[in-house]
Amino acid sequence: MTKDPNFNFHPRCEKLGITHFMFVDDLLLFARADLDSVKLLFMAFQKFSMASGLCANLDKSDAYFGGISDQERCELQQVLGMANGNLLFRYLGVPLSSKKLTISDCRPLIERVTGRIDTWATKHLSYAGILQLVKSVLFGIQDFWAQIFVLPKKIIREMESRFRCFLWSGKSNPTKKALVAWRFMCLPKTCGGWNINSLEDWNKVAVTKVLWDLASKSDNLWVKWVHIYYFAGKNLWTAPIPKKASWILKKILASRDIVNNIVDGQMLLYSKVIKASMLYALGFTRSVLSFTDELQWIIKYCRKTNVRSKLIVMCFSEADYNIWM
Structure with missing residues (x-):
């Protein structure tokens, strides 16, 4: 044909x-x-x-x-x-459209979260049980959407409102004032929170993951399609956002600022300071190399079996883990 x-x-x-x-x-x-x-x-x-x-x-x-x-x-x-x-039509439970996602498009997500809470409202759940349902089931419902779209802020606030009401009252509608602000509930347990993921921050992370796929997974068909029709050999990290791109692609590319702030900002500076101190302690006088060069350098020591090489590999592994995790 x-x-x-x-x-x-x-x-x-x-x-x-x-x-x-x-x-x-x-x-x-x-x-x-x-x-x-x-x-x-x-x-x-x-x-x-x-x-x-x-x-x-x-x-x-x-x-x-x-x-x-x-x-x-x-x-x-x-x-x-x-x-x-x-267009717009729904596929696998989510709306498909090249235009900006509206509040009404996301209404089924709110209804699904509310419906799930209403089925639990008649049961006598403990506070610990409700907390676990919020962190696992309810978060998982919105996570499917969050990994595909940049959700409107109003929808994120409404979902957090449903989560908050369910956590404090066991229902989807507010019946009493929350005892603790939601932003404090999202803090780690070591900081006095309950380690609940912030929906807005998680949405940013999920979209940034899609950006990373665009930059690294060159074997995927949709990644090839985006590069051929919108970048034509240009560097994805530095090329301007195409004017003819869809709304969602523009939002994905706009998240480059988040990555650039991490890579070029304080985190990278902190990593270099730690590695420079570690090299000095191990008896090396050279400066810190790029991540790729440092990786190749440490691979050589991985092949050696003497005690000093094992110590160097252990130090670098622990340093990278604690810096980035």
Whole structure:
């Protein structure tokens, strides 16, 4: 099909030669919105169905169009025999859209958290039991969304309000004033808190993890797609944010400031000071190298079996663990 001169790739799929995605029992097909390309794509899908015996239910399938007139859309719908789908739609429980996530889009998340709390409200739970449910179950519900989207601050505050009410009253609605401010509850136990993760901080960490994947996992298809269509060989850490990028991609790239503040700020300075003191104590007079060079240097000592080499490896391992963990 792709070798047929009449077939045209989707404008955002041509450079990687993408025609379809498959996930479990779901299939997404991509092509330019012209009659010849759509017919060829649909014929290839029908051949696959005949060969494998796997047939799609067209009544449960939708076609999504963009950048064409209503007349062209109607012609293509007749060829496909599918209903016209509209963004935004939900997939795997989360909304899919290239636009900014609104409060109403996140309302199902609040309703799910509230519904789970309401099922527990009739049970006589201890304070320790409620705390464990907040830290595990309720946090896990929002964690699925937090690792995909930059959640609106109003939604995060509303979820924390639900968590706080459940913790102090056992219900989703406030019945009495909280005895301790929520920000103190999020502190470590050694600082007087209950070690509850801050939802806003966790959302930032999760989005920064996606940024790290963009920078390091070059074998992933979506990472290749982002680099080819938005960066074209430029350095992801220094390139300006593309104006045509989706809202979520802009937010992910904006989190570069968080990483840069950690790498170029006080944490790196603190790491160099500690390592310089350790090198001096071990009898080395050289300066601190980059992380990659330091790693290669310590690997050489890992291969040696004498006592001094084992001491050097142990010191560097403990230093890195305590600095970064």
